Amino acid sequence: MSEQTNISPPPSDTAEAGPMRLVATLGLAGFFAGLLLVTGFVFTQPLIEANKAEALRVAVYQVLQGCASYEQLVWDGKQLSIEPGPDGGLAPVYLGRNAEGQVIGYAVVTEEPGFQDIIRAIYGYDPVSDQIIDMEILESKETPGLGDKIFKDDAFRGNFTALAVQPEIVSVKKGEKTQPNEVEAITGATISSKAVTRLLQKGMEAWRQPILDLNAQGGATGENTKTQ
Amino acid sequence: MNTPDAHWDVFLKGLWKENPVFVAVLGMCPTLAVTNTAINSLAMGAATFFVLFFSSLLVSLLRKVIAKQVRITTYIVIIATFVSLVDMLLAALVPDIHKELGAFIALIVVNCLILGRQEAFAAKNRVGPALLDAAGMGLGFSMALLMIGVVRELLGSGSLFNIPVFGSSFEPWIVMILPPGGFFTLGFLLLIFNAVAQRRAVASSVTSQS
Numbered sequence: 001m002s003e004q005t006n007i008s009p010p011p012s013d014t015a016e017a018g019p020m021r022l023v024a025t026l027g028l029a030g031f032f033a034g035l036l037l038v039t040g041f042v043f044t045q046p047l048i049e050a051n052k053a054e055a056l057r058v059a060v061y062q063v064l065q066g067c068a069s070y071e072q073l074v075w076d077g078k079q080l081s082i083e084p085g086p087d088g089g090l091a092p093v094y095l096g097r098n099a100e101g102q103v104i105g106y107a108v109v110t111e112e113p114g115f116q117d118i119i120r121a122i123y124g125y126d127p128v129s130d131q132i133i134d135m136e137i138l139e140s141k142e143t144p145g146l147g148d149k150i151f152k153d154d155a156f157r158g159n160f161t162a163l164a165v166q167p168e169i170v171s172v173k174k175g176e177k178t179q180p181n182e183v184e185a186i187t188g189a190t191i192s193s194k195a196v197t198r199l200l201q202k203g204m205e206a207w208r209q210p211i212l213d214l215n216a217q218g219g220a221t222g223e224n225t226k227t228q
Numbered sequence: 229m230n231t232p233d234a235h236w237d238v239f240l241k242g243l244w245k246e247n248p249v250f251v252a253v254l255g256m257c258p259t260l261a262v263t264n265t266a267i268n269s270l271a272m273g274a275a276t277f278f279v280l281f282f283s284s285l286l287v288s289l290l291r292k293v294i295a296k297q298v299r300i301t302t303y304i305v306i307i308a309t310f311v312s313l314v315d316m317l318l319a320a321l322v323p324d325i326h327k328e329l330g331a332f333i334a335l336i337v338v339n340c341l342i343l344g345r346q347e348a349f350a351a352k353n354r355v356g357p358a359l360l361d362a363a364g365m366g367l368g369f370s371m372a373l374l375m376i377g378v379v380r381e382l383l384g385s386g387s388l389f390n391i392p393v394f395g396s397s398f399e400p401w402i403v404m405i406l407p408p409g410g411f412f413t414l415g416f417l418l419l420i421f422n423a424v425a426q427r428r429a430v431a432s433s434v435t436s437q438s
Contacts, residue, residue, distance in 0.1 A: 017295035025295050029302045033309040040313045047320035055323070141330055143406065 055138065056122070060107045063124035063134040064096035067104060071095055073214070080210040093207055095214075096124075105133060106211050110203035114195040117141040119150070121199055123160065125208070127215040131180075132169075132200060135160035140192075147192035156193065159183045165204045171197040238357050242364030248341045249372035249414075250421040255341040259373060260410035262332050266389050269377025271325045273370025275318065275333060279310040280342050280366045281359065284350040288358035291351050303346045304337070311336045341369060372417075379413045380404045 017025075060070050073080045075091035082095070092109035106127065111120040120139040123132050137151035149156055163169065164180035171194045172182045183200075185193035248254045258276070263269045286306050287294070294302045315333045318326040326333070336342065345365055350358040381387060384404030386394040403409050 017297060022295050022298050025293065026298050026301060026305075029294075029305045033305050036309050037312055040316050044316040044320035048316070048323075051320065051323040139327070146402070146406075 056109075059122045059136045059138060060094050060096060062136050063107050063122055064105045065124075065133070066098050067096035068099040069097050070107065073106075075210070080207075080214045091207075091210075093211065103215065106207075106215075108203045108207050108211075109138070110199050110206075111139075112195050112199035112202060114140060114142050114150075115147050115189075115191040116143065119192070119195050119199060121196065123200060123203065125165070125204070125211065127212050129162075130164065130166060132160055132163040132165060132204075135196070135200065137196075142189070142192045146186075146189045149186045149189050150192050150196050153186060156184070156186050160200075163200070165200075165208060169197055169201045169204065235357065235360055239360040239364040242361065242366070242368040243371065244368070246365075247368045247372060247421075248365055249369060250418060251425075252341075252344075253418075254344060255339045255369060257335055258332050258339065259376065260407065260414065262329055263373055263376040263380055263410060263413070264384065264405040265328075265381045266374060266377040267325065268328050269373040270370070271318070271322070271329060272332065273366075273373045275314045275329075276336055276339060276342070277363075277366030277370055278314055279307060279336050279339075280345060280369075281362045282310050283307045283342060283346060284358045284362035285355065287346045287350040288353060288355045294351075299351065300343075300347075303343055303351075307342055307346070308337045341365065375417060376410070376413045379417070380409050384409055 061067050064070070071082060071094065073082060073091045073093045073095055075089060075093075080091055080093060094107040094109075096104050096107060098104045104126075106125045107122055108125055109120065109122045111118050113119070118139065119137065119142065121135055121137045123135040125131070126133050135157070140148065140151060142148050142150060151157070159177075160183075162180065163183065166181065168181065170182055171185050174184050174187050176182075177184045183193070183197045185197075242248065246252060249259055255276070258272050262272045283303070283306050287303060290302075311334065314336070315326075318329070318333060345362060349361045353361070378388065381389075382393060383401045384406075386392060386398040386400050401409070404413070
């Protein structure tokens with residue numbers, strides 16, 4: 001720091017540590033911290049990945065009743081398919097099959113800002129009846145006791161067992177549902193319930209047509225589907 | 229510092245005389261935010277205990293190596309490392325609890341109880357006493373969180389460790405699991421704690437005079 005000036009350290013043990021010593025201390029601390037963290041990461045990462053995959057697997061089976069196996073679809077910018085195209089990336093859409101290998105529906109993962117943080121959900125969509133058949137919240141930090149009713153309140157969840165998606169999914173006040181495309185909001189948690197409605201609507205805007213196209217081709221693999 | 233009694237005192241002061249929550253009122257963020265159920269309180273208490281214990285171990289071991297100009301930075305690096313480890317361990321072993329505690333795990337880094345103990349105790353004492361101090365403070369913190377969590381879950385959800393206690397006729401006091409419930413419960417427990425401490429002080433001064 002202070003170029004060639006040669007300051008001799010004070011004799012007592014209150015000696016100021018030199019710049020190199022400070023850098024060395026921090027460098028060592030950083031090095032050991034890194035070592036510990038990488039060790040922890042290497043050991044826990046497979047478990048964490050497995051937990052996430054397991055949570056998703058359970059959720060797919062939950063929202064697609066009778067599902068025996070599923071595969072994640074690929075989106076190449078124009079259409080959904082099972083085989084990866086030249087520049088296809090994974091789509092947040094899963095194709096579910098029953099034990100006979102027939103396509104029984106599609107599970108879609110979407111997210112939307114709620115009252116506190118992003119709400120992430122997965123829902124089952126049946127292209128034959130053009131309905132949402134079930135919905136499961138994957139991640140939510142909504143207010144305990146109020147907003148968390150989006151996944152704890154059975155009456156609210158009952159909205160999603162046969163929810164028409166055309167012309168669009170809309171939110172109505174509790175007790176005012178008259179149409180199959182309406183979702184009854186939770187009293188006291190309007191923002192959270194509207195976020196869920198919006199999340200479903202956005203998911204359908206993005207993926208309904210690609211799913212219908214794919215389904216019209218017989219689930220892309222020529223396997224039997226319920227439509228045939 | 230070398231007699232068994234002195235060691236015992238170092239350990240016990242965190243539980244009662246210098247309890248981090250009820251006396252020092254430190255670490256209020258997790259105390260109020262994640263104590264809506266007993267199990268969350270327990271998990272947060274255990275996570276904080278782990279971080280405090282191992283940070284104190286390292287800081288005490290390295291107290292002669294760490295130059296005082298960079299000590300805060302070094303402590304924070306040490307604490308943050310253990311917090312990240314706890315975060316990973318919880319996500320790997322108990323994903324449900326990890327999901328419930330959310331961002332509050334990462335916030336243990338800035339829990340002033342932990343940095344406070346490094347600066348006030350671990351940096352000045354040998355490993356033995358430093359670990360006793362960390363264990364006492366960690367237990368005192370966990371105990372306080374658990375007390376708040378038990379009250380809030382009982383009244384706010386009618387259950388204890390997710391087991392229903394009051395039966396279906398009980399109407400839960402939703403406010404108790406919302407943020408205001410945290411303040412109510414903490415205030416109430418502080419009142420009790422201080423009343424007891426005051427009585428003990430009066431009683432001991434009477435005995436010492438007689």
